[in-house]
Structure formats: C-alpha cells, structure tokens
Amino acid sequence: MHPAFSVLIFTVASGAGYGLLALLIMGHLMGMTQLQDNTVVLTAGSLSLALITGGLLTSTLHLANPKNAWRAFSRFKTSWLSREAVFAILVYPFALTYLLSSWASEELNLLTQLAGILTLILSMMTLFCTSMIYASLKTIRQWNTSLTPLNYLVLGLMSGSLLLVTVQGLVQGSAAQSLQSLALLLVVLGASVKLIYLFWIGKPAGSTINTATGFTQAKVRLLDAGHTADTFLTNEFGYEAGADKLLRLRAAMLVLAFVVPFILMTLTSTVMMLIAALLALAGLLVERWLFFAEARHVVRLFHGDQAT
Amino acid sequence: MKLGLVVDLDTCVGCHGCATACKQWNTSGTIGPLSDENPYGRDPNGAWLNRIRTYEVDDSPNSKTVNMPLSCMHCEDAACVTVCPTGASYKREEDGIVLVDQDKCMGCNLCSWACPYGARELDPDQGTMKKCTLCVDRIYDEKLPEQERKPACVLTCPTKSRLFGDFDDPDSEVSVAVRERSGKALMPELGYNPTNKYLPPRNKAVVQTYEVDKSVIGTLKSWANRVIAR
Numbered sequence: 001m002h003p004a005f006s007v008l009i010f011t012v013a014s015g016a017g018y019g020l021l022a023l024l025i026m027g028h029l030m031g032m033t034q035l036q037d038n039t040v041v042l043t044a045g046s047l048s049l050a051l052i053t054g055g056l057l058t059s060t061l062h063l064a065n066p067k068n069a070w071r072a073f074s075r076f077k078t079s080w081l082s083r084e085a086v087f088a089i090l091v092y093p094f095a096l097t098y099l100l101s102s103w104a105s106e107e108l109n110l111l112t113q114l115a116g117i118l119t120l121i122l123s124m125m126t127l128f129c130t131s132m133i134y135a136s137l138k139t140i141r142q143w144n145t146s147l148t149p150l151n152y153l154v155l156g157l158m159s160g161s162l163l164l165v166t167v168q169g170l171v172q173g174s175a176a177q178s179l180q181s182l183a184l185l186l187v188v189l190g191a192s193v194k195l196i197y198l199f200w201i202g203k204p205a206g207s208t209i210n211t212a213t214g215f216t217q218a219k220v221r222l223l224d225a226g227h228t229a230d231t232f233l234t235n236e237f238g239y240e241a242g243a244d245k246l247l248r249l250r251a252a253m254l255v256l257a258f259v260v261p262f263i264l265m266t267l268t269s270t271v272m273m274l275i276a277a278l279l280a281l282a283g284l285l286v287e288r289w290l291f292f293a294e295a296r297h298v299v300r301l302f303h304g305d306q307a308t
Numbered sequence: 309m310k311l312g313l314v315v316d317l318d319t320c321v322g323c324h325g326c327a328t329a330c331k332q333w334n335t336s337g338t339i340g341p342l343s344d345e346n347p348y349g350r351d352p353n354g355a356w357l358n359r360i361r362t363y364e365v366d367d368s369p370n371s372k373t374v375n376m377p378l379s380c381m382h383c384e385d386a387a388c389v390t391v392c393p394t395g396a397s398y399k400r401e402e403d404g405i406v407l408v409d410q411d412k413c414m415g416c417n418l419c420s421w422a423c424p425y426g427a428r429e430l431d432p433d434q435g436t437m438k439k440c441t442l443c444v445d446r447i448y449d450e451k452l453p454e455q456e457r458k459p460a461c462v463l464t465c466p467t468k469s470r471l472f473g474d475f476d477d478p479d480s481e482v483s484v485a486v487r488e489r490s491g492k493a494l495m496p497e498l499g500y501n502p503t504n505k506y507l508p509p510r511n512k513a514v515v516q517t518y519e520v521d522k523s524v525i526g527t528l529k530s531w532a533n534r535v536i537a538r
Contacts, residue, residue: 001421064415064435071394071412081418082393138387138498139424207424207495213376214492214506218366223373226324226360229351232429233359236420298495299426302361302378 001140002239003292010059011130012159012284014088015152017051018123019160020044020167021095025116027164027179029108034168034176038106044167045099048160049092056088080136084129087122094119127156134291141206141308142295147197151291155257158183158190159284162261162277169270180273183265187280191258194287198250201294206308212301222304237297246294249286257283309403311442312382312503313462314471314482314491318510322375326461326470327358330379330440333460338445339410343433355429355438358461372509377470379461380427380440381494381502382406388419388428396437403474404503405442413437424495425502447472475503 024044027035035041060066073089075082098115105112131152134143161183169175210216230238241249257280264276296308334357335342344354358379365372382399386406389397396412397419399405408419408428413436420428420437428439443459446452456463462472473482482505485491491505521529 062416064417064430065413066415068394068396068412068414071396072414072416073393074395075393078390079393079418081391081416085393133391133418136391137422138500139422207497211495211497212424213363213365213374214494214508215363215365215374218370221364222361223364224322224362226362229353231353231359232355232420232432233426235353236417236430237426297421298424298498302376302426 001292001295001297002236003289004062006058006061008285008288008292010055011152012055012281012288013051013058014055014130015127015156015284016159016163016281017048017055018091018127019156019158020051020163021048021091021160022120022123023157023160023164023182024048025098025120028102029113029116031108032176032178034172034179036106036108037172038103040168040171041102042099043171044164045095045102047163047167049095049099052088052091080129080132084126084133087126087129091119091122091126094122124153127153139298140295142201143291145197145200147193147200150193151197154186154190154193155284155287158186159277159280161186162265162273162280165265166270166273166277169273173270175268175270175273180265184262187258187262187265191254191262194254194258204307207298207301208307209301209305212298222302225303233299234303237299238303239293241293246290249290249293253283253286253290255283256280257287310384310475310503311403311405311447311473312475312482312505313379313442313459314473314485314505314507315377316467316469316471316485316489316507317374317376318469318507319467320375320377320469321467322360322362323466324360325464325466326377327356327360329460329464330358331356333443333446334438334441337441337443339408339438339441341431341434342438343431345432353432355431357427357429357438357440359426374509376506377461378425378427378494379504380406380423380442381425381500381504382440382442384501384503385499387422387500391418391422393418405444406439407441407444408437408439410434410436424498424500442472 028041060069063069072082072085076086094115098112098119101112101115128149131149135148138144165175165179165183168179209220213220261276261280264272298308331342334340342355346352358377360375360377363374365374382404386399389399394412394414396409398407415435428437431438447457458472462470471482471485473480475482486505489507491507493502493505
C-alpha cells in the first residue's frame, strides 16, 4: 500500500494524543499525587488535544473531495471510518468539560470525574475505530488481524505515557517514579506486540494469483497488464520497497521507537525523557510507514504478484 | 433481480473494445465524466471502469494465453458499500447494481481498498470514486430498441464473449452459460460473493496423430516411400 504521509502523521499524532489523554485521566482520577496538580493536568490535556486536532486536520488532507467530509458521520452503523469520525468529535465536549472543571477546582468533583471517565472511554473507542478501519479489510492480509487494533492501542498508550511522564517531569522538576515505570512497561509491551506482528506477517498465507484468476491447477503468469503508464491501482496498491530497505527500516524503527526510548527512560533526567518521547514519535512514524509499505493488497495478484 | 455479467475466457481475444466502449459511454453517463490526466502525454492516467489483463496459464507446450477483463463484480456481500463512511456507495435493492452517488463521495479511497478486484478508481479531476454502473442508464432506457438495452461493453464485444442478464432467473442466458460451462467466481475465498462469473476456456479438440512404425521393416518402408516421392 502507498504510505500517504497525511495518514501517517494523523495516526501517530492522534494515537499519542488519545493515549496521553487516557493515561492522564486514569492517573488523575485514581488519585496519583503528582497528577493532582492543575498545571500538569492542563498542560498535558492541552498537549493531547493539540496532537489530536492536528492529526485530525492532517487526515482530511488525503481526501480528494473534502467538501463532502461532513457526510462521513452518516454511516455509523456499518463503517468504521464513520464511527471513528463520530467518536473523534464526541471526545471534544467531554475533554473540554473535564479540563475546564479541573481548572476551576483543584479538588476532584463529580463533574470532573464523570467528564473524565467519558473522555477516557471515547478516546480509546476512537483509537480502536481507527485501527479497525485497517483491520476490517479482508483484501489486505497483513492488516486483517486482531494484532492491528492491539498494535494501535498499545503504541498509542506507549507514546502517550512517554509524553505524560515528560510533561509531568518538566512541569514539576522531577519525574514521578510510577509514571516512569509505566512508560518503561508500555515500551516493553509495545516492542513485544510489534515483534509478534512482524513474525506473524512473515508467514505466507491468503489469496494467490491462482485463486484471483480462477486457474487453480496450473502456474499463472502475467503476460501484459494492459496499460503502458501507471494507473490509480498501481499507484495506490503497487507500492514496492526493496527488501533490504524494509529490513533497514525495521531495524531503525525498533531502535528509534523502543530501544533508545527505553534506555533514556531509565535515566532520571527530564530532558532525556523529552528526547525519548520525541524519538519514540519519530520511530512510530517509521512504524506506520512500514505498516503501509509492507501491506500487500490482493489487487497486486492481478498485476502479476504470485502471492500476497 | 440479480443483474451481472458473464465473461467467456475461451473466446475473449483481449482487444480492449469493451473497456473503450465503457469509457466512451460512461464519460457522458450518470457518473461522468471519466477524467484523464495527461491524456496525450508520456504517462497518461485516468479513470477506467474495466481493465483487461493477459495471463499465461501453465507451461509450454500446454500453456494457454488467457485475456481477462475485470470490472465491478456487483458482489452480493459488497464490502465497498459497508466501509463507505458517507453513504455514497450503495447496492440497489431491486437489481443488485452497486453504484456510487457522485454528490456524496468525499474521495477517501477506502472503498477501493476494500475491493479485491480493483474495480474502483478515483477520478483524478473530480476527486470522486468511479466504478462500473452496469450501464444503468442504458439497460432501463425505454427509448432505446430492446436489443440495445444492454451494457456498452456487452454490445460492443466483437467475439460475443460478454453476456448480460439476471442471475436470479435460472433460464436466463447468463445462468445457463454458468451452469453448462462451469462458470467461476474470482477469489471466492474472500467471501464477497461476486455476481459476475468467468467461463473457463474449453478443452482443445484432440488433434489426430499417427503411430510411427519403428521396426526395421517400417523404417525401410518409410525410407522407400520418401525416396519414391522424390
């Protein structure tokens, strides 16, 4: 699949935003002492909303006919993209209520708790719906797996936890031990989920050129694709990166998104944590790029691929 | 009703006539235009609703060249309709034709991702998704003579390799052809239940061959025959 840059930015930024928001609310409502600070809540909350909003705005860039984008809320019953749009918009009133109510009173009150819990649920729902857009496509076996939503949720929470401990550390001068441990745990979890995914997609499976053409008892080869220049189909689905490039990027992704952030996170310096968070976000951009570049749509079979 | 096409892979010669007739009709039809980008340049690119590819099946000397036109299969379980967030993609209750409402499409490409057959292409100029309409603006047009109320690709095919009809009617031309020639669906394992079917090439008639007599007398005889013939 062709990795559209707007979608990469969108999923990484909004994933981190929803992860940050969810973890912030969880810690705040569960009474974590360091998170009872107004400044931390408002800074982290605003940062998460900025990431989410920026991501959502970027996502509209890949629409070819954005004047009809408002119609995307209309098929909630069947379309994961529609569900994502609805939940993404629903998060805002509750998140703003939660932040305003936290700003108005330092004490946890019922409004803060109620709005917080709803924001937390809706954030995770939005992130889940985003992942299901990809996971529901039977045409792309590398995406059509429960590992896809797991990846999106865990990596969103992971980047969110790195941002949360960084914001808390920068505002209060020293990072909370518990947030630091949570970030370390989520980095390990994220790396394991990603490694499982990489092993899983390596196994050959799915449709072949034989089932695509209906000739299942003999070898089938493409003689002529019927066009001399690129088409919409070859541009969208024919993306091909060299095997060594993919391997190098996989290594870079694992180092940038997981290994280096883990090492930096073990240090107590908040500056190092900031660097860790930024590196992880860069690593996740590579991860998202690979998620697209390594996904092979079955239309490729009609263009001569033997298997997906 | 379950309207759809049958393509005969035995007789299709891969002339691209169906694709050209389709483009000609539909560019001024209900979903038109079908725009092109750089149509007279080095790399022309544009929306086509039907594409023909050529395959070689099996190895020489048993190989066969097969031309395979591919357009929308008007699937019974059309994932392109399910994933559409705007409601632009829909499947008609009355005849099963899958269409895109050009006034609602936002050009997110998700339906083209959900389609395994590459039947949907984004119009580079309009920014909306285009796909086969089964010439819905022809087949119901009562101003046309009855024999012309068929999709443009079917009417134009010089080898009559394309059949159009109602798959719900067991006696229709398409149902009979699929039954008698074991018509196949493509990628049935994905479970989209495509309506269009493909008729596999017929077995070639066996060419008569003669036993060669390899005994000494036989060799001598054939040598004598050749010498006399000269």
